[in-house]
Amino acid sequence: MSKERRVGGPIQQEPQDGGADREGAPPGQVPVTMGRRNLLRGAALGALGLAAAGAVGGLVDTSPSSATTTTAGAAKPAHQWAMVIDLRYCNGCKLCTAACQNAHFLHQDQTWIDVFTMQNAAGESYAMPRPCMMCEDPPCVPVCPVSANFRTAEGLTLVDQSRCVGTRICMNSCPYQARYFNFSAPRPAPRQPFPQEPAWPVPQVEGTVGKCVFCAAMLPSGKLPECMANCPMGVLYLGDLETDVAVNGLGNTVKLSTFLADNDAVKFKESYGTHPRVFYIQGHGQDLEADAASA
């Protein structure tokens, strides 16, 4: 019961703010909400040099049954966050790690997103960023004796550091080595734009476990997580399984399902049954030329 209470805490409010945008108003109120929305959209179009004039919205489908089942908003979260990591473009610069550590005021060894050096079958090395996999069946959640780990409706696995007692059994159960404990006092952080909560665990709390949170507090306002925004190669995409869109820090926007299918995306350690929501597109620098030629 406490788990539900946690999930329904401050985290739950975020999807409501951001989600209202995405879901829009019920069909009957469409005209009211449309104008300002299209105004802003139009602003973006104008930036593209398009002289879009007025726009008239139309309902694609007004059948009541489907409308009620799919726009029920409260029941269905607006987003299911995911990440795509395009290894073809990763040069291992670790700017993502640095940006993450700067934003969350982490110690040097707390690499919430770490970049590992791997070797392929030909003996060539390539870089592989590893954030939290945001598993759909996260092994870290059921093992915590005090329910400090929980999964939000939008598919983010977060840690409640006001509850964690520091047994570190979640570090044991994570097959991705993605959890980092505060073995000493955390770096002091100035006043933050968000309260210290699971979605924005800054500053960290000594004696508790921390990990990548996909910068959950920033997502509702449309900002990309720090690692993605600061990746000069556009390797990291924020994906949304619900809207089937993925965006990287360079502004590249792709249709997520098509992007994954076209590039034979894989998940890390799929055999562990964790169902990660981080997708890897394999390959590395050597493939770039061929890729660029075909593109």
Added chain:
Amino acid sequence: MSDDNAGTETVGAPGAGGHLGEPHVLHDVRAAAMRPVVDTPRWWWPTVGVLAAVVVLGVVAWAVQVADGLGVAGYNDQGFWAVYEADLVAFIGVSYGGAVVSAILRLTKATWRAPLTRIAEATALVTLPIGMLFIIPHLGSPWRIWELVWPPDWNLSSPILWDFFAVSTYLLATAVFFYLPLIPDLAIARRLLGEHQTGLRARALRRAYQVLGGRWDGTPPQRRLLQGAIGLVAIMIIPMAVSVHSVLSFAFASSSRAGYAETIFPVYFVVAALYTGVALVVISVAACRRLWHLERFINPRHFVRLGLVMVAFGAAYIYLTFTEYLVDGYSGTVDSAAWVRQVLVGRYWIPFWFYFVAAGVVPLAIMAFRRTRTATGVVVASGLVLVAMWVKRLVIVIPPATEPLVRAPLASGGVLTGNWGSYHFTWVPIAITVAATAAIPLLLLILFRFVPILPIGEMEEMELEVAGSSMAVEMSAVGAGAGLAATLPGSSFAVGTSLHDITDEEGSW
């Protein structure tokens, strides 16, 4: 009267005649059992002082850790479990000696156990809370430990929560199992105190004995009632002891980590606990025997038998170790093979092979040869087992925690590029471990200031039982091998069969 039983290992004892009334040997039991309560030897206060100082040092070390974080204990992200977790397992494990000696040997009706039961149960009673206390330095945020005992915060799918359930239940059972056989002794002790002591302490003790011991009078209905209760708890405590280390092992095994995710772990942990539990009983029995001159009641034969029980568990443990590493190494899975390689011939080879020699080969060898199969030999073997099995717990806990997990190539082949982590000992966990070790004798010394060190009622009962049988052999006497076997209905017990072979040879010393 306290001089009567000092420093004698005499074979054969007086009082084997009438068996009615109160033979001389029984009177000796009472005196010897009450000696720690009524006498304060010269060494008592200095010993307690030194041990308490060591414990305080451990508390100071823990305070430092609370102030500076778990990092001062050598912990890091690729070495997130280490000494405290090994300590937790090891200290709870040594409490199994009480269950073995008291419960298993009671159920198998091995009467020779009688003089050892109180010491064994007391050892279990003090080591179990010490082991449980290791949860405190283990936690990163110990100030929130109340969440573990606060039902609204429980997560019933967590192995750690079930550890808590299992260990606390076992603690209750251990306390009950210590208390029930104590009831007759408390009544006897109350009367004995009345005979000899008149001081304030004696009066307070008598009052306490009165409250706890009730109006025990040794009448047949009372005996039946108590024996029934003890038998029931003895049966209950064995599956509970098994559950404790099984659930402890789940905290490790319920993961996907090579070296932790072992189906053999529950059995492995239970056997290790039994192994070290008997070893600690040997050590504490030897210490009590020496300190309080119990040589008349506890003789080398007891040690040899305990030693045989111990190495039986030790052999089982070696077997389980062999199967664990063989299967994991043979499978050749990347993670498992790397872990096995690191343990056997890699960076962890020294502690592993130390365990293998000190807790595997040497105790077996000591018990195998007649020359070394002595009380001293058993005590040496037990000491080795305790140290080496603690090291083995480190070998269990640390290597899988330090194994790199992000190294498997995504889909295609490739070589391993992950780096092994490491745990570095610091003075903090060592101080806390030493303090916990010192707390065992400290608590035993204090405990035996209040309760009889020998189970008077049980020993007298055994005495009468044995005396009533046609092949009577004094409990305190080192009888001939044939007589011993006859008094050992427990020879059906796994070790008992081998006792037949051994006992014939025992006449030589």
Added chain:
Amino acid sequence: MSEERSTIGRPVRRPRRHLGAKWLLGTLPVLAVVLGFASPGTWAATVGPSLRLAAAPAPGNAHTVDLVATVQEPAGQSSSALSGISVDFEVHIGEFTGAPLLDLGSATTDAAGRAVLTYQPTWTGDQSLVATATDSSGNTLASATTSLTAAVATTPFAGAIESVRPDGTIGQAVVGVLLAIVVAVWIALIAIVVRVNLGLHRPGVAHTS
């Protein structure tokens, strides 16, 4: 809501009066067509064809919509060049900073200048769509926008999976049984102690000596 929209990061340059016009038009019933115009810059530079973009429910499928882009030659030019023009369709997503347009795919115009792309919205609510006609060498001929409000959205991804771990279905029964055992053991142990103590104080049992 609009404050968050501003994080799209683009300056709001549209004249205010369009707002009112759109509100009016937005009240039109079920199916409304959006008219878009090529940008003046593009228009002036190429003096090429213009483009109209319309969204219409796809026949037979309530979940999809046909995006119809129609190329129209400027007055006085022949319409022979209407076919074979590639039209790229994009949808504006306001969700992420600096990433406004998502490529939906492209279609080629037929003889009537119509290029049709079937679009299946993956999120509900208002959506702005952009069609861009390009010639064979990749030069932009014309662009047009429309918008629609989707009441139905489908995602190609399956819903969240059921956990296979112990807090799932069967695990709850196991946990219940185990808890019951623990409670039973506690009760039994305490009962044993109580029973022994009571028994010792029973008059008929105690103090016979």
